[in-house]
Amino acid sequence: MPALVSKSLRDYRRSLIRWTIGIGAFFTLYLSFYPNISENQEIYGPQALAKFPGAMRDLMGGMEDFTSGIGYLSSVVYQLFGPMLFIACAMILGNRAIAQPEESGTLELTVTLPVDRRRLVFERFVALVLGLLAVTVATFLLAWALSAVADMGVAFGRILAAHTGVFLLALLCGTLSLAVGAATGHKGLAMAVVGVVAVGGYIVETMGKNVDWISWLRWVSPFHYYLDGEPLYQGFPVGNYLVLAGATVVLLLTAILAFDRRDVGV
Structure with a gap:
């Protein structure tokens, strides 16, 4: 493993452990509620959920049925809260690649070393991928085990497909954070951009299904290629996931070119 990648992963170690514990706690907490919810059709069944306002149901992915295992996982765990936790994790890791060390003054020392700038950005990206992948694998195994214990009846492959989508969505947002940081050197701006893209993209994707004047924006929302x-329910949407992966590659190339041409004060 390249030295810069291994050093970055060592620097990220405590953060990755905390994020794994935090996201794991989220899965454990919410999946532990399922047995009680599944027994209360009158409160959480399709007919009860249909009484909620349409806009609220749209924001929560339709809220069709909390009492089925797949409906509960889809609406409560993998619709909004789970992806947003992963996006926050990836955004912070992306910021730590370039923007944070530049603002703290440590990046100037790094770029004086005999390391090509393009290689520096790429290896920081590799560390981002590996770190996020570690969190994803650990939480996937936990989610699968908890769903089996709760007898949710959701196939291993379907949970894997959803978790893969969360990983790709978060990786795109983390790479966006890296790219903005590489282009500007400001972690606050990078966080703001990712926040707007993530929150705005989610609102556009969920509300755009029933609001005509913003429906066209769904095609530029990262959430569209994860949720649609x-x-x-359907397994791996290969085409959609390839779009997320392709957009991530474009952002990585943008980050490499932007950082290679920018003055960082040395």
Whole structure:
């Protein structure tokens, strides 16, 4: 493993452990509620959820049925809260690649070393991928085990498909954070951009299904390529996931070119 990648992963170690514990606690908490919810059809069944305002149901992915295992996972865990936690993790890791060390003054020392700038950005990206992948694998295994214990009846492959989508969505946002940081050197701006893209993209994707004047924006929302394929119901939406992966590559190339041409004060 390249030295810069291994050093970055060592620097990220405590953060990755905390994020794994935090996201794991989220999965444990919410999946522990399922047995009680599944027994209360009159409160959480389709007829009860249909009484909620349409806008609220749209924001929560339709809220069709909390009492089925797949409906609960889709609406409560993999619709909004789970992806946003992963996006926050990836955004912070992306910021730590370039923007944070530049603002703290440590990046100037790094770029004086005999390391090509393009290689520096790429290896920091590799560390981002590996770190986020470690969190994803650990939480996937936990989610699968908890769903099996709760007898949710959701196939291993469907949970894997959903978790893969969350990983790709978060990786795109983390790479966006890296790219903005590489282009500007400001971690606050990078966080703001990712926040707007993530929150705005989610609102556009969920509300755009029933609001005509913003429906066209769904095609530029990263959430569209995660949610539209319904991985828990349909399995791997290969085309959509390739779009997320392709957009990530474009952002990585943008980050490399922007940082290679920018003065960082040395």
